[in-house]
Amino acid sequence: MKFAGLLPSLALSASVVTARRSLQHVGTVMDRLGQPLGGPAVSRSMREPPVKRDNSTHHFLTDKTKKYVVDGTAIPDVDFDVGESYAGLMPLGNSTKDEFYFWFFPSTNAAADGEILIWLNGGPGCSSLEGLLQENGPFTWQYGTYKPIQNPYSWTRLTNVVYIEQPIGTGFSQGTPTAKDEEDLADQFMLFWKNFVDTFGMTGYKVYITGESYAGMYVPYIANGMLDTKDTTYFNVSGIMVYDPSIAYDFLQGSVTAVPFIDSNAGLFPLNTDNLATYHALDTECGYADFRKKYLSFPPPGALPGPDDLPGQGNVTCTSLYDKIYDAINEKNPCFDIYQVATTCPVLWDVLGFPGSFEYLPEGATIYFNRSDVQAAINAPRENWSSCSNINVFPDGDSSAPSATTVLGSVVDRTKNVIVGHGSLDMVLIANGTLLAIQNMTWGGLQGFQEAPSAKFYVPHHKDYSDSTLAAEGVMGITHSERGLTWVTIDLSGHMVPQYQPSASFRHLEVLLGRVSSLTSVEPFTVNVGTV
Incomplete structure (x- = not known):
């Protein structure tokens, strides 16, 4: 499936220092209009050298894994020991390239x-x-903040986590992209995964696969x-x-759901009344309002029309x-x-160069993973890194259906354990569009949800010990x-849920792992999120 048509007619201007953000995060590739991002690293002073943890407790350190060891006290600008970790390049099967x-x-x-x-x-290709750096890793460096800090909501506090740059052509990963569709991508991933499992001695491990955005295809x-x-020796999903x-x-996640989205966020879309009247008229005349009324219902009336037969x-x-x-x-x-519609000016500095809908890096700064000292510290190849690939990771497009x-x-059906979450302030992919897709899907012998979502999603009360890691609690969606599928909306969250609502995503993970029974539970977090 190709997403190049998601916003086909957006013609966006740019200044010398900024360009509209590439929508490649969700499969829409837009031209990058800004100048190349670069420059010397921003100088940072450490308050004191990090205290090194006892590596005698490094459970995965073996002769096979020692070449991948990352010194948790030597990650640039991180003034604490992130603990045991391993990084580097690993081949796909027996490939040498x-x-x-x-x-x-x-x-x-x-x-x-x-x-x-x-x-x-x-x-x-992102x-x-x-x-890792801005969502659910053990250290986090958010937009507009001075330096990386410990993340009390790191998913590593609950389970073993590996961040993988894939498919071929993404990030530091090496090789020439050849994947034609998601089946090819999955085959390539499994070649890598068998090597990873053998290297780190994880045969028989339970495997949980998570992600966001276009990972809705990958995962x-x-x-x-x-x-x-x-x-189940290697692939115990x-x-x-x-x-x-x-x-x-x-x-489903564009024009058909756009008008109710801006209506539900009216305070963030203070558009003039003539424009609003036009949008509502088109919503009706184009058949979108009737389409939603018919198909966004519980239980659904039947299958959606094919893509060529949809209204408008x-x-x-x-x-x-x-x-x-x-x-x-x-x-x-x-x-x-577009990723978090409550955002207003000014544009914040981002060490990855993409604070929201803009490519932006202030003069004198550099992208964190483009720094040679960072690359050396994390066993990465010395090459130019970008958050999203400048080449097509599917050379002829992704031909797979949604x-x-x-x-x-x-x-x-085979896991009885799938969670689909959606931020309420995400406009690049709108929650009701995802819910329409679920209502068109068959699992457990029935199509869609038989009852409308209405239960309260609860994030436990917790103490925040630092102003830099404040996170929400209470009813959050x-x-x-x-029949094994859980849907959850997340209040005040944009596209990247673990970034915008880390305490909510922490609870989601507790449920996925079976540590908590459901997202309606009011029981405390299973770990003390107030300490790291």
């Missing part, structure tokens, strides 16, 4: 024994190091491929979780409704962030579970 880059963080949580979690960012297809092998995922045809198709006035709204809000809010129309239902 194709390699994925990974960074693996073992957990000190005793409950993590015998399990491993995979995190994948989307794109296609680096999972984004997720279900990889899980399906693993399950098809019936080989025990659950998956995807955030704001690309599981549907573009149409072939009518540019209709299909460009989403773009009209986008253009209008950018006039009102020139710093509008995962909700193919493999996702089967993964639910709506959730619903049927």
Whole structure:
């Protein structure tokens, strides 16, 4: 499936220092109009040398793994020991050319024994190091902040986590892209994964696969491929979780759901009344309102029409409704962030160069993973790194159909443990579009949810011991579970849920791993998030 048509008519201007962010994170490649990002590293002073942890407790340190060891006290700008970790390039099967880059963080949580979690960012072609550094890794460096800090909501506090740059052509990974579809991608991933399992002695481990955005394609297809092998020695898939995922045809998460999205966030879309009247008229005239009324229902009335038979198709006035709204809000809010629509000016500095909808790096700064000292510290090749690939990781496009129309239902049936989460402030992929895709999906012998989501998703009360890691608690969205599939919306979250609502995503993971019974539970976190 190609997402190049998601925002086909956006024509965006740029200044010398900024450019509209590439929507490659969800599969839409837009030209990057800014100058190359570079420059010397920003100088940082450490308050004191990090205290090194006792490496005698490094459970995965062996003759096979020692070449991948990362010194947790020597990661540039990080003034604490991140603990045991391993990183580097590992081949796909017996290949001498194709390699994925990974960074693996073992957990000190005793409950993590015998399990491993995979995190994948989307794109296609965006680096999972984004997720590590700004979402759920053991240290985090958020937009506009001075330096990296310890992350009390790191997923490594619950289980063993590996961040993998894939497919070929992504991040530091090596080789020439050849994948034609998601089946090819899954086959390549499994070649890597067998090597990873053998190297780190993880045969028989429970495998949890997670990710966001275009990983809504990656994760279900990889899980399906693993399950098809019936080989639990290497591929013991025990659950998956995807955030704001690309599981549907573009149409469902664009114009067809755009008007109710801006209505529900009216305070963030203070558009003039004439424009709003036009958008609502088009929503009705193009058949979108009737479409939602019919198909966003519980239980659903039947299968959705095929992509060529959906309302508004072939009518540019209709299909460009989403773009009209986008253009209008950018006039009102020139710093509008399609990934988190509550964002306003100024544009914040980001060590990865992408603070929201903009490519932006202040003069004198450099992208963190492009620094030679960082690359040396994490066993990465000395080469130019970008958060999203400048080449096509699917040379001829991804020919696979959306995962909700193919493999996702089967993964639910075979694991009985799938969570789909969606941030309420994400406009690049809109929550109701994802829910429409779920209502068109069959699993457990029935199509869609039979009851409308209405239960309260609860994040436990907790103490925040630092202003730099404040996170929400209480009722934080709506959730619903049927036949092994759980849906959850996350209030005040943008596209990258672990970044915008880390305490919520921590609870999601506790449920995925079976440490907590459900997302409606009010029981405390299973670890003390107030201490790291």
